Amino acid sequence: MSTKKYQFWFLVGSQDLYGEETLNQVERNSHIIADDLNKSGVLPWEVAYKDTLKTANGVTALIKAANFDDNCAGVITFCHTFSPSKMWINGLSLLQKPWLQFHTQFNEEIPNEAIDMDYMNLHQSAHGDREHGYIGARMGLRRKVVAGYRFDVGTLERIAKWMRASVGAAFSRNLKVMRFGDNMREVAVTEGDKVESQIKLGWQVNTWSVGQLVEYMDSVTDSEIAAKLAEYRRKYTFSEPDTETIRYQAIEEIAIRKMLDEQDCSAFTNTFENLYGMRQLPGLATQNLMSQGFGYGGEGDWKVSALTAVMKAMTKDKPGGTSFMEDYTYDMKNGISLGAHMLEVCPSIADSKPNIEVHPLGIGGREPPARLVFEGKARAAIVASLIDMGTHLRLIVQDIECVKPTQTMPNLPVARVMWKPRPNLAIGAECWILAGGAHHTVLSYDCDAEIMRDWARIFDIEFVHITDNSDPVTLEKELQVSQLLRILNR
Numbered sequence: 001m002s003t004k005k006y007q008f009w010f011l012v013g014s015q016d017l018y019g020e021e022t023l024n025q026v027e028r029n030s031h032i033i034a035d036d037l038n039k040s041g042v043l044p045w046e047v048a049y050k051d052t053l054k055t056a057n058g059v060t061a062l063i064k065a066a067n068f069d070d071n072c073a074g075v076i077t078f079c080h081t082f083s084p085s086k087m088w089i090n091g092l093s094l095l096q097k098p099w100l101q102f103h104t105q106f107n108e109e110i111p112n113e114a115i116d117m118d119y120m121n122l123h124q125s126a127h128g129d130r131e132h133g134y135i136g137a138r139m140g141l142r143r144k145v146v147a148g149y150r151f152d153v154g155t156l157e158r159i160a161k162w163m164r165a166s167v168g169a170a171f172s173r174n175l176k177v178m179r180f181g182d183n184m185r186e187v188a189v190t191e192g193d194k195v196e197s198q199i200k201l202g203w204q205v206n207t208w209s210v211g212q213l214v215e216y217m218d219s220v221t222d223s224e225i226a227a228k229l230a231e232y233r234r235k236y237t238f239s240e241p242d243t244e245t246i247r248y249q250a251i252e253e254i255a256i257r258k259m260l261d262e263q264d265c266s267a268f269t270n271t272f273e274n275l276y277g278m279r280q281l282p283g284l285a286t287q288n289l290m291s292q293g294f295g296y297g298g299e300g301d302w303k304v305s306a307l308t309a310v311m312k313a314m315t316k317d318k319p320g321g322t323s324f325m326e327d328y329t330y331d332m333k334n335g336i337s338l339g340a341h342m343l344e345v346c347p348s349i350a351d352s353k354p355n356i357e358v359h360p361l362g363i364g365g366r367e368p369p370a371r372l373v374f375e376g377k378a379r380a381a382i383v384a385s386l387i388d389m390g391t392h393l394r395l396i397v398q399d400i401e402c403v404k405p406t407q408t409m410p411n412l413p414v415a416r417v418m419w420k421p422r423p424n425l426a427i428g429a430e431c432w433i434l435a436g437g438a439h440h441t442v443l444s445y446d447c448d449a450e451i452m453r454d455w456a457r458i459f460d461i462e463f464v465h466i467t468d469n470s471d472p473v474t475l476e477k478e479l480q481v482s483q484l485l486r487i488l489n490r
């Protein structure tokens with residue numbers, strides 16, 4: 001699941017009119033811009049300067065090459081001079097990679113003495129990038145536009161977010177999800193059109209039997225279990241009397257991991273309603289797998305499982321953490337949502353070393369499973385939910401502020417996170433419910449709404465963002481307009 005190899009191709013627009021000397025200068029400056037972007041330390045992946053484009057054939061050839069190169073996660077364009085847009089039409093109509101238009105300039109300031117008409121013709125992006133922007137708009141192509149100077153950290157951070165979204169898109173196009181059994185009976189929001197999800201997002205979602213997993217569990221060796229228990233001891237605290245139960249979770253984890261690896265899957269689901277032949281619902285097993293980057297969704301929720309894996313892949317280098325999550329219960333007086341799940345919350349979001357505990361589940365009729373218990377971190381985060389509207393997919397993201405849990409809750413036997421939804425609990429929940437957001441979400445301290453918006457734009461998915469400024473009346477109108485546009489464009 002490495003995302004290290006990716007590059008972003010830097011394509012510089014120009015034309016033949018300026019003569020060799022000017023075009024050589026454009027080329028040298030473009031190398032410098034790419035080098036400065038790479039040296040900034042802000043961008044998570046490399047910018048690779050490719051060429052200064054002067055002809056339609058040149059544009060088309062380079063865009064075809066970008067499409068074909070698995071390491072190219074997106075293209076960044078910048079018109080150092082004027083670059084007539086008709087020469088870009090054939091190439092852009094073929095573009096299959098995410099596109100960012102970087103509206104910048106080689107020099108930050110206008111040199112009072114040095115400026116003459118030669119200078120004007122060389123440093124012409126104010127002019128050239130407008131022509132370039134027109135053709136993007138005219139062709140209705142999805143792209144992110146970022147304007148700013150290359151040493152401005154805010155500008156670079158916006159490019160970095162788009163890079164994360166683009167790598168998330170590349171990851172999506174190769175993502176395989178393993179389902180053990182179907183989803184929880186009668187539940188609607190965990191359903192969805194798997195064929196449409198594959199057409200739109202590339203997700204390959206298929207089912208394996210729980211019986212096969214049990215066979216894999218039977219073949220797990222003592223030395224494999226010993227190694228897994230040593231890993232648990234290193235990462236978590238637990239009391240020795242529980243070792244047999246924990247050992248069973250180790251067997252489950254090893255067996256699930258083997259099947260995931262054999263099928264090249266990066267995410268999985270299961271359900272407490274289909275554990276035939278298993279003594280415990282995987283709790284600790286699932287939590288430890290999530291902490292290694294695997295996506296997970298409870299009750300057969302493959303959409304949230306895949307989204308968890310995507311959001312983890314986009315932010316592998318970040319320390320905050322990302323987890324499958326569920327709005328469980330409220331502190332209405334203080335405007336706080338308590339998020340948890342029956343077991344499966346990822347320890348990457350833990351505030352301190354998690355403790356392995358064994359408690360009855362109270363649902364599903366199996367043995368009490370071992371699980372990790374901890375509190376989430378107190379800091380800003382988002383929750384995200386992808387739902388299937390029948391006609392299209394909708395991604396809903398809400399800004400939240402996680403807080404130190406206001407109570408110790410000594411009898412609550414699961415990992416827990418408490419947060420204040422934006423703009424507040426009541427309005428935030430009204431907006432969320434109006435938009436149809438699920439009870440299952442991905443909670444992330446590392447992804448933000450801009451990354452998710454960029455990711456949704458790449459796939460042309462409806463995006464709803466609940467912020468400090470949201471209100472249900474405006475949101476209802478926005479959703480109606482969005483619905484109308486989809487009907488008109490059909």
Ligand code: MN
Pocket residue numbers: 298299326341440
């Ligand atoms: Mn659930």
